[in-house]
Amino acid sequence: MPAEFVxxxxxxxxxxxxxxxxxxxEETGGPTAGFSQRGAMVSQALSRVDDNVLIREAQRGNRAAxxxxxxxxxxxxxxxALRLTASEADAQDIYxxxxxxxxxxxxxxxxxxxFYTWLYRIVTNLCLDHMRKRKVRKEDGPxxxxxxxSEINVLDQVSDDRAGSNPERDxxxxxxxxKIGAALNRLTPRERMVFExxxxxxxxxxxxxxxxxxxxxxxxxxxxxxxxxxRGSLTEMR
Amino acid sequence: xxxxxxxxxxxxxxxxELADDARFELEQHLERCPDCMxxxxxxxxxxxxxxxxxxxxxxxxxxxxxxRLHDALDSAEQSAGWRNLVFxxxxxxxxxxxxxxxxxxxxxIGFTAGVLTSFTAIPRGPRSVSDDSVTxxxxxxxxxxxxxxxxxxxxxxxDSVVPQSANGSLDDPRIEQLLVYAARNQQNSGVRVESVDLxxxxxxxxxxxxxxxxxxxxxxxxxxxxxxxxxLQDFVKSDLRVRDAVVEALLYDSNPGVRTxxxxxxxxxxxxxxxxxxxxxxxxxxxxxxxxxxxxxxxxSVAGIQ
Numbered sequence: 001m002p003a004e005f006v007x008x009x010x011x012x013x014x015x016x017x018x019x020x021x022x023x024x025x026e027e028t029g030g031p032t033a034g035f036s037q038r039g040a041m042v043s044q045a046l047s048r049v050d051d052n053v054l055i056r057e058a059q060r061g062n063r064a065a066x067x068x069x070x071x072x073x074x075x076x077x078x079x080x081a082l083r084l085t086a087s088e089a090d091a092q093d094i095y096x097x098x099x100x101x102x103x104x105x106x107x108x109x110x111x112x113x114x115f116y117t118w119l120y121r122i123v124t125n126l127c128l129d130h131m132r133k134r135k136v137r138k139e140d141g142p143x144x145x146x147x148x149x150s151e152i153n154v155l156d157q158v159s160d161d162r163a164g165s166n167p168e169r170d171x172x173x174x175x176x177x178x179k180i181g182a183a184l185n186r187l188t189p190r191e192r193m194v195f196e197x198x199x200x201x202x203x204x205x206x207x208x209x210x211x212x213x214x215x216x217x218x219x220x221x222x223x224x225x226x227x228x229x230x231r232g233s234l235t236e237m238r
Numbered sequence: 239x240x241x242x243x244x245x246x247x248x249x250x251x252x253x254x255e256l257a258d259d260a261r262f263e264l265e266q267h268l269e270r271c272p273d274c275m276x277x278x279x280x281x282x283x284x285x286x287x288x289x290x291x292x293x294x295x296x297x298x299x300x301x302x303x304x305x306r307l308h309d310a311l312d313s314a315e316q317s318a319g320w321r322n323l324v325f326x327x328x329x330x331x332x333x334x335x336x337x338x339x340x341x342x343x344x345x346x347i348g349f350t351a352g353v354l355t356s357f358t359a360i361p362r363g364p365r366s367v368s369d370d371s372v373t374x375x376x377x378x379x380x381x382x383x384x385x386x387x388x389x390x391x392x393x394x395x396x397d398s399v400v401p402q403s404a405n406g407s408l409d410d411p412r413i414e415q416l417l418v419y420a421a422r423n424q425q426n427s428g429v430r431v432e433s434v435d436l437x438x439x440x441x442x443x444x445x446x447x448x449x450x451x452x453x454x455x456x457x458x459x460x461x462x463x464x465x466x467x468x469x470l471q472d473f474v475k476s477d478l479r480v481r482d483a484v485v486e487a488l489l490y491d492s493n494p495g496v497r498t499x500x501x502x503x504x505x506x507x508x509x510x511x512x513x514x515x516x517x518x519x520x521x522x523x524x525x526x527x528x529x530x531x532x533x534x535x536x537x538x539s540v541a542g543i544q
Contacts (some may be wrong), residue, residue: 078295095303177290227249
């Protein structure tokens, strides 16, 4: 499946030995200690607990249960938001809004679908809204908008350690990445979304249909259109 | 299955989404049809290419997002009867960025906030708001509008921003709080530089240090990042998280000035295995001449000690 070919470039990839203690606050046990220390304790306590029990606990107002739920999905959510918005600040905002929405509406979740689908519905909706707003101003090229509104080309900054010292190959990869980013930007928000969910996240078309409140058939057609458009764009750009 | 149908189904097939019988037919067709085989190859190549760009959130980005969410959940819980309020997080976040006067008067140094809008009272009916009070205060956001058709009166609830100023020494917690806010949220980089500069003198406070590390990692302005780095230098020895943040800056910061400063700050802790590992990478691969030389020099000095 093509999803395997996604090379993940960890911008924060650490040297070995010591993991960056980004959350645990050794000294004050202040607000930052919440997620890590509590997360660890909750993980232990709830490790054998079924997802559904976690959800029901969270619905009853158990904050720790909710935060544990968040930890199970939040990396995927952040990744999706980052890939679709190409902006760290926007991805963070979408992350925040999605989980707050989930928290507020959790009591309305009636287990008629999986929590994953339910959560992703929220996230995809937020992303689609964002993409539609940006569509008006968007030009070609994958630029990232930093939090003060200035544009930086994220592909220039991301370096792939695994590429070794082969600058020509690096350059080619970056060029290709740019072209694909540009081609992706030419898709409609829905096309982009379906392609992202299918090609990069590897979700089944049926799930994608559920998430986007549409049929599997529509999702199939959208995927097909997106693929054609992308292939067309790339051939044009040669 | 004819070629046209096959071509339509190739995409689905490549993702494993074809039903079993269709898949069988398609694969049978492919064995006999070089044209369609070529098409499948072309599709495969495209899909491999489309693996880029690969944007992946860093561990620190994720951690920062979690912290923000945790804080937001805390405040959500604390506001009384929050479940009954119509709480729009996006608008709230935007308000916090542009108009900080939510509870008490807060100052953003040198920043005037709010969207200035003027509202006129409705044509008929009593005027309950004088023109003066509306235009002299900056309207930050409209909370709600209700209209009573029987009297044809309109009630508008809005937040207003009242520009204020706070005076105090750096030790005043209120001043510190404002500076922290400014350093994180202020769009004007000049203001951020000032706040970070002032706060960098107070890095003995672990929360301020936390902020310095955040600015070092995330601020888009290299001047701000440099100031943050400056504030952290006294703690590179004692605080492992600071050390890690400086190493990270050395490895990944886009600005050579920041990286140069980072490598200078790591001199006293060059014996640390993590630092040496980073220097090793830089000595081999860094494109910046100075960084490469410095890394080699520092590694050599450690080898001397051992």
